[in-house]
Amino acid sequence: MSPDSSFNRARAGSDTLQSLVDELAEDLGRSVVVDDPLVRLICSSRHFGDADQVRVRGLLHGYADSETIRFILAQGVAQWSRPGMIKGRDDIGLLPRYVVPLRERGHLLGLLMVIDAQQTLTAEQIDAIENASRAITAQMYTEYLATDAEETSAEETLLNLLSTSPAGRSAARERVLSSGLLRDAPHSVVSVVEVSRSQDDPPAQIQVALRAAVEPFRRTRSVLGAMAVDQERAVLLQLRDRPPSQSELTEQSTRILCTLATFLSPSAAPTVGVGGSRTNLAEAWISYEQALVAARAARRLPALKGIGDWEELGEFAILAQLPEHALNESLIPMPLRALARSSGAARLRETLRCFLDFAGSAPRTAEALQIHRTSLYYRLRQIQDITGLDLDNGAHRLVLHLGLRIEELLASEHCDSGA
Structure with missing residues (x-):
């Protein structure tokens, strides 16, 4: 686990950290703020008549608005190794800031910011900021070390609780119940949030963003939980004491994706997989395995818009468990390939898909496609002639239906390759 995560666990700064920030502010005669790597407030000095709208909103709410966060992160501050200026933006009420990345052993702990609207910081003031930054970084790292061991142990216990090893699960369950970390409940649900690595988002920033997105749902009035990142x-x-509704889980997943969209670039392409609701803590590992499958389905099925719910996957819950190396075009049946090469392939494939989805009901298919039944029967004869399969044969229908579903799972690969 990186040090970055500690400042999502307790974003309020300690008294010692606050004193260091106040001392620097008084020395400069300027407002000083320390944010976490996601531009969320850790601690702030009093202001000296230099506050802009962003600072005022930050003091009121404890964080900047999404537009401001995206703008600041877009300047690349999470990757800076030395201090620099970020430009202002009148439309969001942001004045230029002198920003110091607070790093220890390569990890970004936070951002120290000083408003410098006219860029009038003197060499002596910059030296004072540099000296204070070293002390602030040391204090932040000390606070991280004091809390990290306990957090790491809790996360390792959770992963053991969700493992496929019965012995490991049993031992982990005893630990969490005896320690009071968790209590058993009638219903358990596991969600998995995944992101893609890219050059646009440093790994440390991804980890911090994941924690920020998931943390609000770990403990609520109706939920007692745990997380690992x-x-x-x-x-x-x-x-939970009662099973969650599908709408609750969908709303939760949507909010997680929205948070990640604020803190990460679009290339992170986050997805959420939600496992089925299981009975008590002992069966939570089943929900976890289902959540992994659901997350994979969400990555491969654009229609899911980044959210896969095991209970809603249907046949995709089975197909998405195929090994990654096996999930390729070789699984598409030859009759379906022949249909793809035929004249009017798109129209015929859509007709076939609709006909199979409606369990071979000609009236419902014709209505959905808004065509006359005579036209439908003509198309179905064409499909049978091209594929060599009988649409009155259940096994033949299954071959074609599975083939269409596999094509949907492969659709994201075609999009990524520009096909």
């Missing part, structure tokens, strides 16, 4: 994935276990 690494550089590409967050796992959220929720224990």
Whole structure:
């Protein structure tokens, strides 16, 4: 786990950290703010008549608005190794800022910001900022070390609780119940949030963003849970006294994706997989396995818009478990390939898909396609002639239906390759 995560666990700064920030502000005669790597407030000095709208909103709400966060992160501050200026933006009420990335052992702990509207910081003031930044970084790292061991142990226990090893699960369950970390409940649900690595988002920033997106749902009035985060994935276990509704889980997943969209670039392409609701803590590992499958389906099926729910996947819950190396065009049946090469392929494939989805009901298919039944029967005869399969034969229908579903799972690869 990286140090970045500690500042999502407790974003309020310690008294010592606050004193260091106040001392620097008084020395400069300027407002000083320390934010976490996602531009969320950790601590702030009093202001000296230099506050802009962004600072005022930050003090009121504890964080900047999404537009401001996206703008600042777009300047690349999460990758800076030395101080620099970020330009202002009148439309969001942001004045130029002198920004110091607070790093220790390569990890970004936070951002120290000083408003410098006219860029009038003197050499002596910049030296003072540099000296204070070293002390602030050391304090932040000390606070991280004091809390990290406990958090790491809890996350390792959670992953053991969700493992495929019965012995490991049993031991982890005893630990979490005896320690009071969790209590058993009638219903358990696991969600998995995954992102793609890219050059646009440093790995540390991805980890911090994942924690920020998932943390609000770990403990609520109706949920007691735990979470584990690494550089590409967050796992959220929720224990409930009543089963969650599909709308609750969808809203939760949507909010997670919205948060990640604020903190990460579009290339991160986050997805959420939601497992089925299981009985008590002992069966949470089943929900976890289902969530992994659902997340994979969400990556491969654009129609899901980044959210896969095991309970809603239908046949895709089975197909999405095919090994990655096996999930390729070789699985598409030859009759379906022949249909794809035929004249009017798109129209015929859509007719076939609709006919199979409606369990071979000609009236419902014709209505959905808004064509006369005579036209439908003509198309179905064409499909049978081209594929050599009988649409009155259940096994033949299954071959074609599975082939169409596999094509949907492969659709994202075609999009990525520009096909």
